Amino acid sequence: MNITKDIENFVRGRRSCQEATKSPVKMELHSWKIEGEPWSRIHVDFAGPVDGKTYLVVVDSYSKWPEIIEMTTASSTATIRQLTRLFAQFGNPYTLVSDNGTQFTSKEFADFCATNSI
Template structure:
């Protein structure tokens, strides 16, 4: 590679503009240029970035919190919403068997529709002792909280 271009590319620090860390910077640079020692040059550039060094400690990984395994099926379930091909779905998974129940949400995905689908699944399978969610807006609403208390 032309040394002049190499110097210009790194002098402008284009691949590291977003300060997204070592791996993202390497991927961004490798998508448009390559030369021997590219990874080492990036390591040096990111390692000497004052902004990244200043905020590095604040970006430590949080430990994964494990849930206790239930002793029987349908004791604890997890629930969430997901999108697939433009449609929204509700998934409820048993923590004991890992068996998923997936239902398509018809119309708008509101707390009311989530409560109705959840009631339908609970009427088929029974009421679990514990429901775990990510506390998204549909699960944190007053309507869902009232359903949970009921």
């Protein structure tokens, strides 16, 4: 006699239990195309806090080169300031990928991307 199996069978046999079970939404995996040149697509996100500090992490998808910038604030304005500095050094990317955090979904950031043809 196995109580675990008995419970599993009991739950499987109850319609209300089956209806209440949450099934994760199945999503198709998205593969990024391989870039043919540096800085054509960058991925950006924030890391931290690490020892009380927050960092802007920018990774070039072609070379995998990371740029890690300590941030005093994670606002859209501060993010734009640092990305502007990086774009002056490496050029504007064609594509910027983020996790849609509030810094990256603001009107200010959308305007910044539009102005820079991203």
